[in-house]
Amino acid sequence: MRKLIKPLVFVLALVPFAVLLLRIKQNNLGPDPVQELSLETGEWTLRFLIIALAMTPLRRITAQVEFTRHRRMLGLFALFYATLHLAVWLVFLLEFRWFAMAEEIFERPYITVGFSAYLILLALGLTSPRVMVRKLGKNWKRLHKLVYVAAVLGVVHLLWILRLDIGPAVFYGALVALLLGYRAWFSLKSGRV
Amino acid sequence: MLIKKPSNIKPSEITPESVYRNRRQFVCDGSKVLLGAAAASAMPSLANAQTGDSLKARAPASMQRTPPAAWWADKFADIKPAPDSEPFYTGEALTPYEDVTQYNNFYEFGMNKGDPSSNSGSYQADPWSVEIAGEVAKPGTYNLEDILKPHDLEERIYRLRCVEAWSMVIPWVGFPLADLIKRFEPTSKAKFVEFETLVDAETMPGIRSRFSIVDWPYREGLRMDEAMNPLTLLAVGVYGDYLPPQNGAPLRLIVPWKYGFKSIKAIVKINFRETMPHTTWVDLQSQEYGFYANVNPDVHHPRWRQDTERRLPQTLFSRSRIATRPFNGYGEQVASMYEGMDLSRYY
Numbered sequence: 001m002r003k004l005i006k007p008l009v010f011v012l013a014l015v016p017f018a019v020l021l022l023r024i025k026q027n028n029l030g031p032d033p034v035q036e037l038s039l040e041t042g043e044w045t046l047r048f049l050i051i052a053l054a055m056t057p058l059r060r061i062t063a064q065v066e067f068t069r070h071r072r073m074l075g076l077f078a079l080f081y082a083t084l085h086l087a088v089w090l091v092f093l094l095e096f097r098w099f100a101m102a103e104e105i106f107e108r109p110y111i112t113v114g115f116s117a118y119l120i121l122l123a124l125g126l127t128s129p130r131v132m133v134r135k136l137g138k139n140w141k142r143l144h145k146l147v148y149v150a151a152v153l154g155v156v157h158l159l160w161i162l163r164l165d166i167g168p169a170v171f172y173g174a175l176v177a178l179l180l181g182y183r184a185w186f187s188l189k190s191g192r193v
Numbered sequence: 194m195l196i197k198k199p200s201n202i203k204p205s206e207i208t209p210e211s212v213y214r215n216r217r218q219f220v221c222d223g224s225k226v227l228l229g230a231a232a233a234s235a236m237p238s239l240a241n242a243q244t245g246d247s248l249k250a251r252a253p254a255s256m257q258r259t260p261p262a263a264w265w266a267d268k269f270a271d272i273k274p275a276p277d278s279e280p281f282y283t284g285e286a287l288t289p290y291e292d293v294t295q296y297n298n299f300y301e302f303g304m305n306k307g308d309p310s311s312n313s314g315s316y317q318a319d320p321w322s323v324e325i326a327g328e329v330a331k332p333g334t335y336n337l338e339d340i341l342k343p344h345d346l347e348e349r350i351y352r353l354r355c356v357e358a359w360s361m362v363i364p365w366v367g368f369p370l371a372d373l374i375k376r377f378e379p380t381s382k383a384k385f386v387e388f389e390t391l392v393d394a395e396t397m398p399g400i401r402s403r404f405s406i407v408d409w410p411y412r413e414g415l416r417m418d419e420a421m422n423p424l425t426l427l428a429v430g431v432y433g434d435y436l437p438p439q440n441g442a443p444l445r446l447i448v449p450w451k452y453g454f455k456s457i458k459a460i461v462k463i464n465f466r467e468t469m470p471h472t473t474w475v476d477l478q479s480q481e482y483g484f485y486a487n488v489n490p491d492v493h494h495p496r497w498r499q500d501t502e503r504r505l506p507q508t509l510f511s512r513s514r515i516a517t518r519p520f521n522g523y524g525e526q527v528a529s530m531y532e533g534m535d536l537s538r539y540y
């Protein structure tokens with residue numbers, strides 16, 4: 001039974017991707033499909049990042065080790081959706097105008113922030129295999145604390161895109177703050193600051 | 194079949210234009226007599242359908258709206274079709290009615306593009322009144338019917354360029370703002386015109402949002418010469434039909450050479466001022482939005498590149514990215530108003 005959980009989580013994490021593929025196939029993305037794809041992949045990145053970050057607190061609260069078994073895979077799914085998000089931007093919005101890409105990264109603050117978050121996720125993804133964990137030793141943990149920086153940058157990136165109503169940024173921001181707060185509180189409590 | 198040459202058509206066979214133009218009135222009146230008052234409510238669509246023959250664009254029959262009130266139907270019975278030449282017309286492909294009415298920015302109804310069409314069910318565009326205030330000889334609060342009475346409606350096909358770098362081509366129905374302004378006789382002190390959108394928390398869910406960062410009502414403004422420019426339109430319809438709430442019913446502004454947010458919707462107040470009015474976007478983020486907001490491919494917004502635009506609708510694999518033109522292609526008509534101004538400073 002336990003062995004089934006992992007493949008199940010894997011398949012579930014692919015559902016948003018499958019839905020997007022289906023909507024592309026049915027041409028059901030509205031009059032501005034590029035914008036829609038961009039919003040969807042971006043939001044799923046943030047969701048998976050938050051779900052992955054919630055695993056350790058959930059393990060501590062419930063004392064179920066099961067949660068941490070999926071942490072890496074969920075984090076990699078955040079990277080997967082972030083890569084799609086970046087690809088949509090590069091392929092459909094910039095249409096491979098590389099000069100424009102460089103310009104955008106340096107001149108649009110929300111893209112600077114979003115791209116930085118992506119680089120962090122990429123670095124964490126590349127160092128996620130067990131071999132790398134062993135190789136990096138103590139530094140691995142330090143490096144992977146950057147996931148919180150990525151989450152905060154992701155929320156700022158979202159906040160910067162929103163106009164007139166910042167509800168979604170407040171929602172995801174509150175979740176990230178809650179997770180960060182729990183972590184800080186736990187470290188203080190166990191005296192491991 | 195007998196085809197008459199112009200020379201042998203008797204003058205008596207030619208219907209005078211005034212009679213021809215009033216034929217719908219005739220049809221309406223006759224039917225009212227025949228069918229009685231019960232049929233009167235059905236008349237509007239009949240009258241409307243006949244006007245449509247000459248219009249360049251019509252809403253799909255299945256999506257046509259019922260008139261907000263009976264007088265609307267009379268008003269829409271006679272709309273002058275768009276001409277065949279620029280600038281009140283463009284031959285570019287029209288954005289379909291479904292997209293024009295279901296992909297909107299109207300934050301009073303929500304923040305997503307689909308929100309305005311799905312959240313505006315309880316919105317009432319009738320009765321409606323507009324307050325005319327400030328530096329005018331005839332201030333006051335007027336019924337919309339009285340506001341519209343002297344103005345003949347015309348169809349105009351304009352490009353609409355959103356600051357978010359997408360664009361549409363839309364057939365509006367309206368009349369020049371200049372004609373309305375002249376009627377209320379602005380004084381010599383009137384240098385700017387300020388507009389305000391309705392605020393009704395009950396029917397506009399976006400107003401109720403706790404995370405809205407706007408100090409409602411939504412405000413926009415124009416310089417007097419911009420307001421008087423023949424391109425500037427007050428619209429009451431789209432695709433030959435009554436404006437849906439999400440498109441700014443019952444009365445909205447269209448300023449085709451400026452980014453879409455200048456074209457304020459659901460207008461309840463027109464205020465003539467000596468000083469430049471505060472506008473919603475400038476008050477929120479003056480680093481990002483300016484008062485003028487003229488479409489300009491050379492001045493990028495901090496969030497969006499402005500040198501190209503996505504012409505909607507698109508599909509993922511047939512995307513129409515086109516170059517954005519200065520003043521949205523209306524430079525010939527408007528550029529002279531900004532002569533000598535540094536447009537990278539007055540963005």
